[in-house]
Amino acid sequence: MIHCEGLVKIFKTADLEVVALQGLDLIVEQGELMAIIGNSGSGKSTLLNMLGGLDKPSAGKLLVAGRPLLSCGEKELVKYKRETVGFVWQNNARNLIPYLTTLENVELPILLRGKRRRERALGLLEAVGLGHRVKNRLSELSGGEQQRVAIAIALANEPKLLLADEPTGSLDSRTSEQVLDLFRSLNRSLGITIVIVTHDPALARKVDRVVQIRDGKTSAEMIRKASYAEEPALPSADEAEEDSHTEYAVLDKAGRLQIPTGLLEADGFKDCGKVRVELEEGRIVLYPPDEAG
Numbered sequence: 189m190i191h192c193e194g195l196v197k198i199f200k201t202a203d204l205e206v207v208a209l210q211g212l213d214l215i216v217e218q219g220e221l222m223a224i225i226g227n228s229g230s231g232k233s234t235l236l237n238m239l240g241g242l243d244k245p246s247a248g249k250l251l252v253a254g255r256p257l258l259s260c261g262e263k264e265l266v267k268y269k270r271e272t273v274g275f276v277w278q279n280n281a282r283n284l285i286p287y288l289t290t291l292e293n294v295e296l297p298i299l300l301r302g303k304r305r306r307e308r309a310l311g312l313l314e315a316v317g318l319g320h321r322v323k324n325r326l327s328e329l330s331g332g333e334q335q336r337v338a339i340a341i342a343l344a345n346e347p348k349l350l351l352a353d354e355p356t357g358s359l360d361s362r363t364s365e366q367v368l369d370l371f372r373s374l375n376r377s378l379g380i381t382i383v384i385v386t387h388d389p390a391l392a393r394k395v396d397r398v399v400q401i402r403d404g405k406t407s408a409e410m411i412r413k414a415s416y417a418e419e420p421a422l423p424s425a426d427e428a429e430e431d432s433h434t435e436y437a438v439l440d441k442a443g444r445l446q447i448p449t450g451l452l453e454a455d456g457f458k459d460c461g462k463v464r465v466e467l468e469e470g471r472i473v474l475y476p477p478d479e480a481g
């Protein structure tokens with residue numbers, strides 16, 4: 189569904205250039221539900237904007253649902269945004285119109301596409317568990333309910349890919365859990381590919397694959413040992429990530445590897461600047477530079 193290779197994004201301001209993505213590689217399969225995590229400023233939102241066709245990369249390869257987003261024209265990009273991708277934002281103001289009812293909010297994007305279909309809007313609200321709240325104004329809904337309306341809106345154009353930027357950022361943990369459950373059930377029932385950008389490690393732990401971005405590049409991947417499809421019971425709050433997921437460092441095509449920061453604190457590696465690399469019995473082993481061979 190998503191194929192990014194060597195993706196670069198440079199923001200130029202009057203006197204400054206910021207390299208937000210520095211040759212990022214990422215592959216997301218069709219029907220995956222995955223999360224992207226990373227520190228503030230690591231490039232998560234920049235990546236999501238590229239995937240959603242809201243901004244163009246400066247260089248690299250970016251294919252989404254078979255479309256080359258870097259080279260396609262404006263018209264094709266508009267078609268892509270309308271037909272292939274849906275967005276859910278943390279900030280409800282970006283998704284919702286406060287003075288309309290729940291039903292009117294969901295009908296609107298369908299109306300804009302020239303197909304007035306109350307039935308479909310009602311169906312979407314049922315799907316997100318809000319069939320009983322269709323006549324309420326948004327101010328009468330809780331934060332979690334409003335986020336579910338936003339998800340119904342994002343689904344109105346029957347997207348193949350749903351992009352969610354901090355979708356639970358302003359919700360308490362119980363409501364976040366419900367929103368994530370909804371993503372899971374939509375992923376299963378509609379087969380829609382879902383990419384969630386989050387700061388929330390608890391949320392990230394509950395999907396099959398978590399990709400970590402560091403300095404504009406994918407640096408590590410955590411893959412759930414048992415897929416949630418095979419083992420729907422989610423890890424308990426006190427289960428550590430190591431128990432539920434296996435962590436991998438990303439090795440790119442040029443042979444570059446980002447070593448997890450914690451490991452670099454070990455004796456001999458701190459600020460060492462270089463390492464000795466040996467192949468030993470089928471394993472690549474790193475030695476501090478001053479350790480005798």
Ligand SMILES: Nc1ncnc2c1ncn2[C@@H]1O[C@H](COP(=O)(O)OP(=O)(O)OP(=O)(O)O)[C@@H](O)[C@H]1O
Pocket residue numbers: 199200201206207208226227228229230231232233234235
């Ligand atoms: N429009 C822009 N103009 C200039 N620099 C930008 C622009 N958008 C993002 N950046 C810079 O690009 C880098 C990556 O930003 P981005 O918003 O993608 O990070 P993020 O990982 O989403 O952060 P956060 O978790 O805080 O939202 C940052 O250094 C940011 O300051």
